[in-house]
Amino acid sequence: MKTKAAVVNAVNDNYKFESLDLNKVGTNQVLVKMVASGVCQSDETFRIGKSEFPLPTVLGHEGAGIIQEVGSGVKNFEVGDQVVMAYDYCGHCSSCRTGYPSLCDHYNEFNVSDGPGQSGEYKFHNEDGTIVHDLQAQGAFSTYTVTNENNLIKVDKDADLRKLGPLGCGFLTGFGTITNSLKPETSSSIAIFGTGTVGLSALMTAVIEGCYPIIAVDIHDSRLEIAKELGATHLINSKNENLVERIDEISNGLGVNYSVDTTGVPEVIESSITVLAIGGESAPVAMTGSKTQINTTQELLLGARKIHGVKMGNAVPQLAIPKLIEYFKNGRFPFDKLLGFYRFEEINEAAADSSSGETIKPIIIIDEEYRKENPIEYKNQ
Template sequence: MFKTQAAVVESPGARFTVTDVELADLRPDEVLVRIVAAGLCHTDLGVQAGGIPFALPGVLGHEGAGVVVETGAAVTRVAAGDQVLLSFTSCGTCRSCRGGHPAYCDTWVPQNLILGRRCDGTPTITRAGAPIGGRFFGQSSFAAHAIADERSLIKVAADVPLDVLAPLGCGVQTGFGTVWNVLAPRPGTTLAVFGAGAVGLAAVMAAAGLPLGAVIAVDRVTERLELAREVGATHTIDTRTEDPATQIAAATRGRGLDYAIDTTGVPALVRTAVDALGIRGTCAIVGAPPAGTEVAFEVQSLLPGKRIVGVTLGDAEPETLIPQLVDLHRAGRLPLEKLVRNYSLAEIDIAAKDMHSGRTVKPVIRMDA
């Protein structure tokens, strides 16, 4: 048993409370990581608000980055002292995992969200001896230390800035993967990203590196739209003062979009994104609204070959994609510094408010701050 501190959410709607917890002894395929930094994601806030199921009280956090302290007896990919980025977990044996699509693992939902424990029911985190929810996305990294599956870890060089690259584990991977892996836009085509948060801006960065005809960012926060321009958007649309349909029609010369990505989960914007598609256009839905959220479509509008596809984590294989993103950052082509603002673990509630207000695009919690 290993004692550490973590930010615990007691119940839906409750604040984060920093408290002492205990971590279980490692299983052979598990790794103990000293967390240096962890990105705060809208999925964390969705669980906190009660819109996404998870075992509460529990420890959230799924964009961890840190240093390996100890490894289980069967671990071979990392060793004590290695710097690592943490991502989601998967079984490694189902058809999706074997086919290179671990984000669609047969056990993804229970292992990453619902159980809050190992598959055999044993907890990884206790508090005063009582089990609480852990293993969120295979890690629960809003803590000074975390237990992670070996499959969740990506080794990185000792000199990479963990407090900048932590968001690669989910948000940035989702945005890039949706563009690169799922949509794979052809040269000269047009793409619009609805929502210029961390996922949306990552998608803009991914698209900006391709020879597209237009990359359009849609949001209601002026600062985020300005940032979208900085990282590669050719057009921006402020939904407070501009009609997206009219502006997209102008940017695409009336043809409509070839590709759209919705990162908001807001039904009206999802409908707008689909309606804005041209012939044989594709809309990727990435945002995760509360369970039960529905969107109505006019069926005949879909008949000209429009496609709607749901995407989890950019359909990424983290061990392949994340090192590519690290290399892009090293080359100056992935300016995550423009998105990130650091907070201490004690300031995690402030970080959440700043993300809601748009003041901060991607809060990253520094455990040593």
Template sequence: MTATAELRDITVAVVREKEQPFTIEKARIRGPQDDEVLVRVVATGLCHTDLIVRDQYYPVPLPAVLGHEGAGIVEALGPGVKDLKVGDHVVLTYGACGHCNPCSGGHGAYCKDFFGLNFGGGALDGSTAIQDPDGHPLHDHFFAQSSFATYALSRENNAIKVPDDAPIELLGPLGCGIQTGAGAVINSLKVTAGSSFASFGAGAVGLSAVMAARVAGATTIIAIDVVPSRLELAKELGATHVINSREVDVVEAVRAITGGGANFALESTGRPEVLAQGIEALGGLGVIGVVGAPKLGTKAEFDVNNLLLGGRSIRGIVEGDSVPKVFIPQLVQLYQQGRFPFDKLVKFYPLDQINQAAEDSTRGVTLKPILTIGG
């Protein structure tokens, strides 16, 4: 099936104003062009990044259709699609051009056009694919998908084929939040067997990192958070120690557990004071990855000599340094083997309860909301 100019009626969740609730609206989407695929969205994760864009931490133009952890079934193909077929089950992930130097080197998360492709509110030429019933454009192409919708357009290179026997309604978060935490551990930090790892934050990203650290063979795995239920779950998922940072000095506790400081750490809260703690909690030659996203322009402070004299490192990480076509199927396989039980993080909500899902996520009641959209 190839693209036509015909517009398809869809239902979308729209952000129209800064810090205002999502609204469920009718809209229309064009058919796929070039190397695009049209995906019938079965479910999509709700990620912290959706909420900070709703609140305009990042300047995505409004009104916009967000959503960037979509999973569904390919329904139509553009004429340039080479490998995907109608009926394929896919997880939608971040957009990358595929041909710049970082992309060519296997580092699509650092694509030279990453911000434009994922946060620009349209294609790089400014065009959009979605319009309201009156023909007014809605900003889209969010993470090259805008999957808070019954149908989403993606490019072939960010629609990742997954096995038909995997639960497609569960897999969307592998496209961003889960691959960010797991990839940070496996791809970026390269956590080693027998090492110590500390996760500063036990949300969906932090707990994905905990599970990945267990897969990688770390023998001391510390989860740090302020929510007791998250810490209990962390123990179930592989943490050997948990720390409630409201109750003890985190740096002292990590140093005591590890015998001087962690070999590896991950900061997923986006809070600069937590990053500072993470740096202080590293052992000699330790490295901390940073995945938490605060407002643009946020500054952090740390003791330069502590970094220098201990040979410590700070590493910024986007999307877990993932090559999605390789890494997402690997995570699916680990899940199917029972070694990466990320289903314990999720709670399902229908699309029309997106604002409740957002509130529950912000309050910490739900770690990873998934919005069910179609069967």
């Protein structure tokens, strides 16, 4: 069948709409009619060439849609199910079987390589038969896609898919970094560097976990105000203040128990470790091609501090995403305050607004007929 997709053909190219051939559904796959997808900074990292990725490609890995067809081996989904998509994993290696599918032995092969992934077939081709790659076995920037059963999380029929896509990556990463990796004790202190999607989701989770103080660090006052609205107890604009001195003041000279860096800026990562208390723990979670220098004796050994490597929040999407939806319904994880909606044809503008910080979490509406009786407000409306 044919699908309309936003394709990146060369490094730093804009998205270009093309009609692609889409493979038939395989044994353990489903056909999804896409409703919406978040635009993630990882998409931009690959598009502009900060991290290498095979081209041409259909990016998009925060997808949400409705199942149109299921393969003969699919057991837990049926036509008409509303689904959110996350990353793919094998389900059989030691990491998968011990509850860490984000550390799957085949993660890179299935999600970010130039190979065909778990299905063994490339799903997208252009009119002359050229392979068009996809990201995280999704390729969500398309009107239809074929994905694997392991990518899927079923959500209720009454859930609004236009809002839920980012739960599969950005919000999952911030939430899981707190709950699965750092695991802060109630009343422990935390500093969060960068108040974008991942940082603010980590912040909202720190509120749920009862952290205090919760210090938000950024260079944009507008974002810091959102952080305050979401529960930050202290704000630091590191462009105007010395963040190390300010955190020292807030913590009465002790430092913070935990820190999360979402900026990927080497100097900021180093600061996120410097401000730790004795026994403190830090999680740098941003994708970055830059190298960071730290004195392991001074920063880690003498203070018995720890640095956590965290991938996709070390989360099991099928467990974490339903929990996030419940928190959202109960007003405890109000991620909708971060969303800005764009029509599919406005994907290049959405990408630009994501990079500039104009919109914290852009959402591309791919199916404008979905819930048309309950219209949403677009950024350019």
